[in-house]
Amino acid sequence: MSKQNLRIVWMLLITVVIAVFGYSSQVQPRVFGQDDSNSDNTLFLPVIVRQEPPTPTPTPTTPPTATSTPMPTPRPGTATPTATPASPTSTPPPATPPTRTLRRVNAPYFANEITFEQMGIFWFGSLSETSNHADVRVGYNQSGLEIYVAIFDRRLWYSTSPTAATLTDWDALTLLIDTDSGANALTSSSYRFVAQLSGDASANYRAVYQGNAQGWQQTNLAFTTKPGWRGAVLNNDAVSDRGWAMTFTIPFSSLGLSAPPATGSEWRLGLQLHDRDGANATPNPIQTWPETLQRDQPTTWGLLRFGLPGYQRPGVAAAGQVQIRRPTQNDPSVPDADVGSAIENQCPGDDYHIWNEWANRNYGDAGDFNIQNQADVADWPCFARYYVTFPLTAIPAGKVIISATLTLHQFGNAGGAGEAQPSWIQVLTAAEDWQENTITWNNAPRAWENIGGRWVDPVGSNWTGWPGIPWTWDVSYAVANAYAAGSPVRLILYEADSAYHSGKFFVSSDTGDWNIQGRPTLTVVWGNP
Structure with missing residues (x-):
């Protein structure tokens, strides 16, 4: 049985066990001090809602050309909520990156x-x-x-x-x-x-x-x-x-x-x-x-x-566009991995495992990944961050970056109907290299700085089939800085969520070649200075 099929069977078993027996641990965590009005003194193990991949079929192994893909509305029927900027401008003011010796947090x-x-x-x-x-x-x-x-x-x-x-x-x-x-x-x-x-x-x-x-x-x-x-x-x-x-x-x-x-x-x-x-x-x-x-x-x-950092786009016409994603499943380009509560190890409760093994496991070859966080610190075994690195060598030398967009395709989430909540998923940058087959929660690079975020809904009625639900993040600031430094752009995605059932599941670079279009994709528009 393939790894992909083993993961599917494992997730189905977890869902059945939760539905039939619920979750209990030897010691029930209790909450004190911080607000948690909905707590019933238990550790919440969320139900898993996900779309299973179809039977793989032969497809071309080269990336498709860039196309315009409509995005689902982040909160159906409402405008996308954002932190109110400190200035009357519609976008954050331009910022310069921190020096190469100092980490920075940008406070909204x-x-x-x-x-x-x-x-x-x-x-x-x-x-x-x-x-x-x-x-x-x-x-x-x-x-x-x-x-x-x-x-x-x-x-x-x-x-x-x-x-x-x-x-x-x-x-x-x-x-x-x-x-x-x-x-x-x-x-x-x-x-x-x-x-x-x-x-x-x-x-x-x-x-x-x-x-x-x-x-x-x-x-x-x-x-x-x-x-x-x-x-x-x-x-x-x-x-x-x-x-x-x-x-x-x-x-x-x-x-x-x-x-x-x-x-x-x-x-x-x-x-x-x-x-x-x-x-x-x-x-x-x-x-x-x-x-x-x-x-x-x-x-x-x-x-x-x-204030969050903004990016001032150069006043030049677009001269070219490049779309960067892993072309075939076995290609080493665009490495990615989640760390922490990967989809195949969602919210474990075993005491020895969570304190000795959880933070040191690697899931770099998984065809999917989870992004999750919440206010209840007892549920940290459910938390997960995502790392992805895009090479920028396909952009000709001596150009200026007009825009850069990260696209991820969602296929599932934590929580059943009526439980899952929207998530404000943030983008951060990393300054250090890492290896797809060794990265873990404990050894993963810390954030260099946070650059922004967007709301992402549960799958719900947004699902229309594969490659999945496309969500985009503006990463122009990060790509322009990396391009100027002659380095790849190293991105991290994480949440600062409050609600339970906040996990969002996406397609990774390691997914099968039947879903090339669903892989993490960076689209860069460049111009001549």
Whole structure:
């Protein structure tokens, strides 16, 4: 039996088991602190809805010519929702990429309340029984900056008698901000916010410091933290937990500002993740974003940019177009892979597997992939990111990029009828190479920067047959930067979703040659300078 058929049988068995028996685990995760009004104290294993491929038939092995393909409406009957830009222009203002030594997160602006699903996302850490992974969401509005961090953590420990000096001896986060991106030492523009996991939002579990020439000085300024956790019980190693979360809300007025920073301006940003796995245990090594971070050296922190980056198309006529996709199933070009909860390993519940094997598995030869995330940190075994690299050598030298579009074909989703929700799927870039047959959740490149996103619906009535439902993302900014640097464009797709059943299933580069058109495709229009 082929791998493709084995995957089909496996997914059908999972669906039947869920439908008949539901899901239960030895320890039912519980949620505290963070909003989860629909939780019934269980780990949700979503039903799988997918279209099965037809019997393969011989087809040409060369890519078809580019054609205009209508896209389904992202939310039927409504306009596509987007984060309100910080300027009155219809598109974000042009941006330059970060330097080759600094990672950057581009924070979306929201005119009113910050929309959780559309916050900019990035991640760091390494997942195992004794080390943690963190997903980070960032957004801002007129009043302040919000940063939400979800941590995958097997042992949740906090102090029952906290002091400011010992907050980071337990499960905690340090958030570093410098409002002067050019600072090369600690100054009064440098801030250190510390928040420890706890059962409530008591001010005893947080502290804030301001920089000066001598180092850090504890100070008082208005900000809030909101902790949450998922597991059996805090401060108990008898059972495994799932993780915890922390939301930092920092008013701009607390940082001496009367309004949000101008669109396109940059601050310095850094995060330290502190971990402890027992009452008498030694704290585990600190994990950081970016990996170069030294707490007292702002030049080693990453960048926080206000507003999503835009791309200013050159005012020249189109002189050519190229469509880039894998031409045959066995061709090595356009490598792609999802990491984490691949379709053939959706939402596993085995405790040993998720802490020891899940983050180290490779699915690079799969003919399909999943993109998934949600607010409930207990369900992190359902989360999945997607990586794809397009060579740009087919674009003649000395040209300018007018536009570039990524097209993915959807064929399924997590959740049954009435359960599946639309997803704001974001595009990010990577700066490092990776290998299709070795990439995993733990060794995959971190994001270099996030560049935008779009809503993607569940399949529903949008399905009209293969090659699948086409969805497109504008990646002109990423392609233009990669082309100028003489490198391939390395893309990552991920979500910052809130709802359960958010997974979206797409056709990969490794699908059979019966569905060449369904493979991930990059269409680039170029002109003469």
